[in-house]
Amino acid sequence: MLDWFAMALIAVGTGFFIAGSVGLLRFPDIYCRLHALTKADGLGLALVAIGAALLAETGGEVVRIVLIWLFVAVASATGGHLIASHARREQEGSRL
């Protein structure tokens, strides 16, 4: 039962990843693309992490998965912010 629940979570999480990738490919400008990627992938990652944590056998594994989730989430949010602010500076620079 728990296994099925975990797999369902991972499947839904993968769906969010696919949606984020589609957004990256289809959206018109860099901000929309970042929006799609960071939001959808953040949610997808969380769902996959919860699913994997449910399948984990020891407490140590759960802690590691939580840590991985935390650092990937922080890193991707920071990366998204840096890319967006860089793009904005470039845009303002070219307008001047």
Add this chain to the structure above:
Amino acid sequence: MSDPFVIFDLLIALSIIALAVASLSVRDLFAAIVLFIIFGLLSALAWVRLAAPDVALAEAAIGTGVTGALLLKTLHHLRFVTRTLDRPADFAFSAVQPVPMGVVFANALFCGLVTLGLATAFLGAPQGGPGFDALVAEAMPLSGVDHPVTAVLLNFRAYDTLMEVVVLLAAVIAVWQIERGLSDAPAPVLSEVFHGFARLTMPAIVVVGTYLLWKGSEATGGAFQGGSVLAAVGLLLLLARVYVPAPSHRGMARVLFVIGTAVFAGVGLLVAGGGRVTLEYPLEHAKTLILLIEGLVTISIAVTLAALFHGREPVALHAQRGAA
């Protein structure tokens, strides 16, 4: 049960080849670097699937993380510091000059010969043979550590590992010689968010790097993996401008570059004698000596990689100009 994994493995293999082709053929250098980084991450995954977690860690930390950062830094340098990227005319040769067909054919011939040689060696090797597994397992009690990979790297073939450390040392010496006269790169403007990120991750990176080093004697990990993870701390410090290299730090930096190689070679020579050859540790001290070498090599690797990322030797430019 293994079927889904076969599909997974095939997908990884195909993606790696596709990424390699894309990375080499794409025109935009930034895209090429990003593709190379993804290529490295998938290679690390492939090494995990091949049950070689040590190689996977090294590939992820050195081959992807540090190398990716070095490549991006180089691109930044070419675009904004030397500004030579879009001006091939500044070089002695013209970039669009076609390569003579003879050279192309000669290269193709040699590449073909190498491929042929590798194929012959592969086909000639005993299929599914035991490799060195049994020999290593047999010699494990003599190594002083409990992890076969560490035993091979730091004991059975320590000479190779010593040479790898020397290569890094040579690289940083070369960079400090070549980049002497160049001005410093303009600092990329990094916001508060990046500083917060650095503050949050740095303690964790220190813990992970030290853990990898410590764990190396009994499980996956070791000096190169730990060192390159610790180098990330240096990268964050440099990028956040928390640490700005000054000319007066050069002496310390030189000591840290050399200490790993020096101690490794020193220990290797000092244990010789009394019936032992160079780098043959006495059994009762083997673990202590390996840990000592690994610890100092880790520090050297971390500092060297961070220095390579920073690039030029921190010399006072105006003073040098005055002298010249």
